[in-house]
Amino acid sequence: MRKLTDFRTPFLAIELDTFYKNLERMQAIKPGLMLRPHVKAFKSTSIASILEQAGYSKFCCATIREIEGMITAGFGDDLLLANESLDVSGLSSVVEQGADLTVAVDSIETIDAACEAGIRRVLIDVNVGLPRCGCDITEVEHLCSHAKRKGLDIRGVMGYEGHLMFTKDRSQREKGVRKAMHVLGTAHSITGGDIISAGGTGTFDLNELATEIQAGSFLFMDSRYGTLDLPFEESLSIVSTIISKDLNKGRAVCDAGVKSFSMDYGKPSFKGGVVEFCSDEHATIRPVEPESELELKVGDLIKLRVPHVDPTIAKHPKLLGVKDGYVLEEWKVDLRDW
Amino acid sequence: MRKLTDFRTPFLAIELDTFYKNLERMQAIKPGLMLRPHVKAFKSTSIASILEQAGYSKFCCATIREIEGMITAGFGDDLLLANESLDVSGLSSVVEQGADLTVAVDSIETIDAACEAGIRRVLIDVNVGLPRCGCDITEVEHLCSHAKRKGLDIRGVMGYEGHLMFTKDRSQREKGVRKAMHVLGTAHSITGGDIISAGGTGTFDLNELATEIQAGSFLFMDSRYGTLDLPFEESLSIVSTIISKDLNKGRAVCDAGVKSFSMDYGKPSFKGGVVEFCSDEHATIRPVEPESELELKVGDLIKLRVPHVDPTIAKHPKLLGVKDGYVLEEWKVDLRDW
CATH class of the missing domain: 3.20.20.10 (Alanine racemase)
Structure with a gap:
């Protein structure tokens, strides 16, 4: 699998x-x-x-x-x-x-x-x-x-x-x-x-x-x-790789940027740090506590939460369905564009 | 043509x-x-x-x-x-x-x-x-x-x-x-x-x-x-249709929204009005002068300026090259996605 x-x-x-x-x-x-x-x-x-x-x-x-x-x-x-x-x-x-x-x-x-x-x-x-x-x-x-x-x-x-x-x-x-x-x-x-x-x-x-x-x-x-008090939970996330980290462990960079998520409801969030700055292909992550060190390593996969689902999905060609860490489904986003 | x-x-x-x-x-x-x-x-x-x-x-x-x-x-x-x-x-x-x-x-x-x-x-x-x-x-x-x-x-x-x-x-x-x-x-x-x-x-x-x-x-x-003082001029725009207009001509809606432009540098702008509110498939336009009337009609084509080119192009399957109102080129955005 x-x-x-x-x-x-x-x-x-x-x-x-x-x-x-x-x-x-x-x-x-x-x-x-x-x-x-x-x-x-x-x-x-x-x-x-x-x-x-x-x-x-x-x-x-x-x-x-x-x-x-x-x-x-x-x-x-x-x-x-x-x-x-x-x-x-x-x-x-x-x-x-x-x-x-x-x-x-x-x-x-x-x-x-x-x-x-x-x-x-x-x-x-x-x-x-x-x-x-x-x-x-x-x-x-x-x-x-x-x-x-x-x-x-x-x-x-x-x-x-x-x-x-x-x-x-x-x-x-x-x-x-x-x-x-x-x-x-x-x-x-x-x-x-x-x-x-x-x-x-x-x-x-x-x-x-x-x-x-x-x-x-x-x-x-x-x-x-x-x-809100809705009976639904977040099922979607952006999976991204940490591709760079600074010497002092105060900054990590992942390979998901504004080409892979929509910013109209704000920046995506992430449990292990704060998304500080988003550019086209990158998001720069800082520690939650300033002056502390990030736990992230180059090569780590992270999951970013999605502020606005609809325009984020519209940026992607596929959706991967995951259970227990395994990818069981690959759904094509086949109705994109106009 | x-x-x-x-x-x-x-x-x-x-x-x-x-x-x-x-x-x-x-x-x-x-x-x-x-x-x-x-x-x-x-x-x-x-x-x-x-x-x-x-x-x-x-x-x-x-x-x-x-x-x-x-x-x-x-x-x-x-x-x-x-x-x-x-x-x-x-x-x-x-x-x-x-x-x-x-x-x-x-x-x-x-x-x-x-x-x-x-x-x-x-x-x-x-x-x-x-x-x-x-x-x-x-x-x-x-x-x-x-x-x-x-x-x-x-x-x-x-x-x-x-x-x-x-x-x-x-x-x-x-x-x-x-x-x-x-x-x-x-x-x-x-x-x-x-x-x-x-x-x-x-x-x-x-x-x-x-x-x-x-x-x-x-x-x-x-x-x-x-x-900035750069020697280049804007060549790209989002072409959109006015699909709705309110009774008092104080609001028009076009069919381009955050699925067709990137919002990380702000909302797109437009000569004949102010883009007030952007949603997934729509932008709501108000008159430049409040209380005045919009000149736009349902069915009009408008051109929105693009605050941030790169992630906007990445949302589209093609780029149309235009001269004197005629479409002379249709360039595929063939390197999208990952």
Whole structure:
């Protein structure tokens, strides 16, 4: 059996026991159609297969590339592009071939683009507080009428309360979700339809309105989520080699840098030291206690925690599934890029 | 001829006129063997070919993957792995097949790894002030002796003054480079050899000691470099589509997010607005003047400036070369990953 040392660093490793425990915990609270796993988190049809075996058959995606790849891999049964796109024309052929595709729309332009691509099913994406996509609540009726005139099937609404994912206090988070979902509920009373699609890992068990939760990173857990009271644990880490160490043992350098992890939620962390400085191919590590010495040796493998899972996975070609130090799985990140 | 609108966003575009002007300006100051272009910046053998045609035949790389890819593409004549690696054993076969490879070493361990891989040529990497790799000046003699005992050919020294790349004042930068190169010169007096490899885009014309400058991003220019008095201009941008806009025209959202640009030097910038908030697949744009309205429409293509080129290119599968709005080149980023 292969060990971590058989692979060229840096790479991403998933502790399989933790990964499957996270999946079980999600199944216990949001089984089957209550969760629409978000492919954007892992961009891997291998992981989509595992989720399917666990009873999750309806996925959502953030990019056309993810949609195409999921359909090619046989996951074309009720697939949601949970994002606006003007470039859905490339999806015409998969729709013609029978893929059951729904897209999020929040403007006349995105409705028209869906229509021209032959896509028949939409969700009206409503802004519920995150300063990003989603129409204003006052626009829902107008967009609804336009979509109906175009002959589209409005399956319901979508509204992502992303501004609340990291609200630390659970009751504050819950209060925020209620407020956001009040907006989405109002929108739904206008659109009708079976679907109210919302939520994420941070609010998955607090969102009582959503008929389906869009979550994906619960399988891996951003280290930033660690400050929250969620029932999931970190399964993902960046495995890196110590390639240099200074004379006084006050500095060690590993071969993972900003090309192998995302810095938008801050630097990765590490038990045996402090990540002080990150460059393209390196992270410089200092002792936790200044003036003390690092225990690390040149050649050591270390595991860095991942502040932000989704854009970190998107930087890698594969995910290695590990149990008891052995690599049991090699999952391709086959839905990268655009 | 293809236009920008023929490609799915987000993607990276290079203004070819600016790109070639940057190359010419480098040729005027550091022609031929005075520059060892750094492949880490662009990870593309297509761009290596352009540099070769411009008279640059000796390259350096940061990863084993880059080295392998460059050798496979025929650039195996005096190639430098300008980084420490314990994992060079994978390079044994290319060395046996005649690739002329030199590696940077800064420890007994990296010397031994090179030796075991059959690599015969090394540079002693010396720390000249950046808190990263490179041995202490007091270790040079010991490492030199060890490398010689192992039968390695010590071609000289390497020392990257990366801590000075963004020092704004030119005379301060120059002073810093002199100080750093004093250390490297001392190291070179111990090692001997023909090569003193140092520098980068920010110090390329200030480093008078180096026999060769390691630079790559001068072709594209980080927007962060824009604050410096360098003779290069920004040629790279992220092309993205506006996919959503709010009712009051105070917010627009484009389809490029942290999966398509690196945030370690900050958010990308944009002439027609302020990038306020970046998420995985989106950037939210506000008007430059608060309370004013954005000129952007849903469907518009915009170009975002790139704060940090190298890790941004590493996120993309291709680079599109553009002239007068037409896409004339499609260069594969074929040396990504590890």
